[in-house]
Amino acid sequence: MxxxxxxxxxxxxxxxxxxxxxxxxxxxxxxxxxxxxxxxxxRPLDVNNTLYMELPGGRVVIELAPDFAPQAVANIKTLAKEHYYDGLAVNRSQDNYVAQWGDPNGETNPKSLGSAKAKVPGEFSVPMSNDKHFVLQKDFDGYAPQIGHSNGFPVGRDPKARTTWLAHCYGMVGVGRDNETDSGSGAELYAVNGHAPRHLDRNITVVGRVVSGMPLLATLPRGGDTMGFYGPKETRAPIISVRLASDVPEAERSHLEVxxxxxxxxxxxxxxxxxxxxxxxxxxxxxxxxxxxxxxxxxxxxx
Amino acid sequence: MxxxxxxxxxxxxxxxxxxxxxxxxxxxxxxxxxxxxxxxxxRPLDVNNTLYMELPGGRVVIELAPDFAPQAVANIKTLAKEHYYDGLAVNRSQDNYVAQWGDPNGETNPKSLGSAKAKVPGEFSVPMSNDKHFVLQKDFDGYAPQIGHSNGFPVGRDPKARTTWLAHCYGMVGVGRDNETDSGSGAELYAVNGHAPRHLDRNITVVGRVVSGMPLLATLPRGGDTMGFYGPKETRAPIISVRLASDVPEAERSHLEVxxxxxxxxxxxxxxxxxxxxxxxxxxxxxxxxxxxxxxxxxxxxx
Incomplete structure (x- = not known):
């Protein structure tokens, strides 16, 4: 057989x-x-820290991690509450790297961020005291002095510096930024769609994890432009809406637990x-x- | 910005x-x-060890590694030469794991393997003497005593056992099998489409790497059945043909180098x-x- x-x-x-x-x-x-x-x-997902991103193919559910990125998560929640993401698009799909979404006209005619901040300080790592749930994983890791899991997320930490951070595993969601550490607002987000790009750890604010619907992002056609961005003639998956779960009627919520x-x-x-x-x-x-x-x-x- | x-x-x-x-x-x-x-x-790809798998969306180019799996590669080349794969399909697409192709009727009404063997001994690792091109990578690896690259492939090796094997990185191609180590013939193959499942190293015969066209496999809709197999009502990507590059007219070849x-x-x-x-x-x-x-x-x- x-x-x-x-x-x-x-x-x-x-x-x-x-x-x-x-x-x-x-x-x-x-x-x-x-x-x-x-x-x-x-444990059930916390409706106050769960995003629903509605794509034409279905719902992507993202669990946010406010312990690891309090300021970025707060800004993203503001953006979602004010419906900033509605009508935007997935603008990038790079094979074995990331799918990235945000304002397709961000460079030429950007949509207003409303009452959200345009710049949020980088939260590339946070004090270990932020993390109340860490459990050590004993296996060696080349990217972090210690690894483990915290409240449903894969994490690295440095006991000497007393810092901790979310690791760039498959499905983890991070904040796109420019060269300045505070240049990411959460208006542009990405999810890892391939082998973990762990070199991004401690270089990016990671805000959460796709806990359902990752195939919707992973199977998007790869973009033909540099770094997997879609070219002007390519079709982008539109974002119908992004909502905080607590803002969605109970009957329409995803009932997931981790x-x-x-x-x-x-x-x-x-x-x-x-x-x-x-x-x-x-x-x-x-x-x-x-x-x-x-x-x-x-x-x-x-x- | x-x-x-x-x-x-x-x-x-x-x-x-x-x-x-x-x-x-x-x-x-x-x-x-x-x-x-x-x-x-x-170096250019060796036309005698390169497969072209033609899917509706385009060509997947696979470089075979006869040094690491001489018997499986020989059997796969026989299958390709006799057009065994033509008209078969990708039967499985499991998110963050593998896309797998072969005979969709393999369990009920299998297609003849022609002059190819139905069983090939497992080549899960081979003697280090098979590998003339190894260059050590100095970074620690949890899955192998040593790692490095050999002639364009990522490899692990065990200097004590004097064995070497191909590592299950993104895009690597392996031979599906049942419980018996010789139960894979190469009629059923898979490519890694997500974070490297390195626990499969030394458990599977790995035969090569997708060097072009990996997005065609990675973006296939995920199968709704157990382990990402497509259910009876789901549409499978048909395999138009699989050919050894040397059997394809020069004008129709992909001219790639590694x-x-x-x-x-x-x-x-x-x-x-x-x-x-x-x-x-x-x-x-x-x-x-x-x-x-x-x-x-x-x-x-x-x-």
Whole structure:
């Protein structure tokens, strides 16, 4: 059955297949561990820190991280409340890098930012004291002295400098800027659509994570201009609206919850990714990179 | 100019912008170093080890790596020569993981493999002596005792076991298999479309790299079934044909060349990615992950 659908996740139906020379012990997969979670292992998204970006293909849900970027998140919430993003567009889709959205006429005839600030100080890292939820991940990381997870986000930190920051993993959302550190307002945002560009860590204000709808951004046609910007003749995905979830009627909200990254079960999920079991796997890495430890998101179970 | 197009690549036009507290020295970017390359720093793709996969949207060019998977590459070349892949489809598109192609009826009414083998021994790693072109990358890697580049491919190796293997970076192409190590024939292949799933290293036969056309695979709609497989009602991208470049008339070939990963300039490219300069960058990581060091590909200059 060389063409079966078992690759690359363990199919339980085949768990009794022939042994090989390199058999690993069978261990529960991350997915199997997640299935054993309790309701208390999850938390709902905070409607006051969740954005809905409506694209023609559907909704992108972004969880904001005010602990890591208080000023930028506040400005973005102002922009959303005043409907700044409505009618703007995704202007850039660079393969294996970022999709970026904002004002397509920003350089020639920019839309007013309303009561939002045009410049926000860079929040490339913040004091460790901002972070009340950090749990260390023991694996080595080349981009940060320490890594871990905080309240549903992948983070790096430097215990000597006593700073912490959000890591540029797949789906993380950051603030486009020019050369000046305060030149980003949140009017122009991007989401990582490929291999983590971790060199951007501590160079950009990261404000949150796409927790649902990332395929809508990841599958956009790549732009033909420099750095994946769309050229004048290319079609851009329009942004219908961006709203704070709390400003959306209850019946129209997405009811998602995120695994608590400080719950004990999440450490088991990471360990299952660090050392995968047989029979499909033949070699266990005994290592998992920060950006391969995606924090689970699911629909809230019906009460 | 908060919405300008300078993010995140250095715009030379802005190189004289105001200094900040954290200014890094200005250094040539990877792109600027590549522009100083000499013709001898590049090699054309070998037409006997290059596949053209024609999709409705265009051509995907795959460079095969016979040094790392001699038996699988030979079988794939047989399949291509006998037009096995023609009329098959991309059957799976899983967000931030892989796009996978092969026989959509493989489980129910499989197409004949012709004179190709149905099973090929796993070539998850090969003797280091297979690799005549390895250049060490000094950065730490959690998935391999050593990393580097070999003849245009990212590789891991274990000097104690004297083995080497291709790393699962973005765009790398591998052989789908079932639980048995010899259950992959190359009839079912996949390309990495997201953050590198390096835990697959040494668990899969990797046969090459997409050197052009990766956006065609990366932007495919994600499949709605388990693991991103397309459900029965979803539209799959059909494969028009897969040909070895040497079987395609000269006038219809893609004329691409790859930077020689053992050329001195390539070490400069890596160093430019390891320590990026100002004025845009404020913090230099002094580190670059293996899968962030993409080997340059370009159109062959006209003679």
């Amino acid at each position: 060389a063409l079966s659908r078992t690759f690359p996740v363990l199919s339980l139906a085949l768990a009794v297949s022939a042994a090989t020379a390199a058999d690993l012990p069978v261990r529960p997969s991350a997915g199997e561990i997640i299935k054993t979670s309790q309701p208390s292992d999850w 695994m608590r990254s400080d719950a004990a079960i999440y450490q088991k999920v990471i360990e299952a990714q660090r050392n995968r079991g047989g029979p499909w796997n033949k070699y266990a890495a005994n290592y998992v990179e920060l950006c391969n430890t995606t924090i689970p998101v699911r629909e809230q179970p019906k009460p | 908060a919405l300008s197009r300078t993010f995140p690549v250095l715009s030379l036009a802005l190189a004289v912008s105001a200094a900040t507290a954290a200014d890094l020295p200005v250094r040539p970017s990877a792109g600027e170093i590549i522009k100083t390359s000499q013709p001898s720093d590049w 930077m020689r990963s053992d050329a001195a300039i390539y070490q400069k490219v890596i160093e430019a990615q390891r320590n990026r300069g100002g004025p845009w960058n404020k913090y230099a990581a002094n580190y670059v992950e293996l899968c962030n060091t993409t080997i340059p590909v370009r159109e062959q200059p006209k003679p």
